[in-house]
Amino acid sequence: MANEEDSSLAESDLDVENDEPFEIDTIDEGVLFALQRDARNATITEISEEVDVSPSTVRNRIDNMEDAGVIEGYEPKLNYEKAGFPLRLFFVCTSDPEERSSVSRNVLSVTGVVQVTEMITNEHNLYIETVSTSTTDLIRLTKELNEYGLTIHSSEIITASYSQPWGHFQPDETH
DSSP states (O other): OHHHHHHHHHHHHHTOOOSOOOOOOHHHHHHHHHHHHHTTTOOHHHHHHHHTSOHHHHHHHHHHHHHTTSSOOOOOOOOTTTTTOOEEEEEEEEOOTTTHHHHHHHHTTSTTEEEEEEOSSSSSOEEEEEEESSHHHHHHHHHHHHTTTOEEEEEEEOOOOOOOOOGGGSOOTTO
16 A cells, blocks of 8 residues: 555656647637637637637637646736836756656745746756846845755846747638
8 A cells, every 4th residue: 555655646746647638629729829819808709700619619618628637727927027026037957856846846935936847857957937126035035946955057037038829729721
């Protein structure tokens, strides 16, 4: 019994998804593209017109993709500088590979950490995006990150970041 518990703990620590991929068809692709483009303002009716199906079909497709974990959430894009956090930094760190996943989740509790990205490599395997109000706040944040046993290789000031909907999900004009 103890061995079974140990193996399930190790598996959950790795956050490995063993589920089969969700089958995404052209309707789902159109829905995903519309949501990526502007989930806040896209209405079910507008999306249904774009993908040429009923609003109830769009609602069902969104529900199914949320349940399957394809759609993990809806987050606002913030302008941290306008919100009073003028310093936005990107830390490139190394964490013990055996503890990387738990350290990643724990580091999120540090005030100012907004995103943690795990990389598969042994060196430079944790990328941490932070916001702070001042140099003093940044020093505090750096000290707190060091308390998690991270080696910080570099910290870079983020001046801007850009994103777009992944074109793979953009509907064909022939659809």
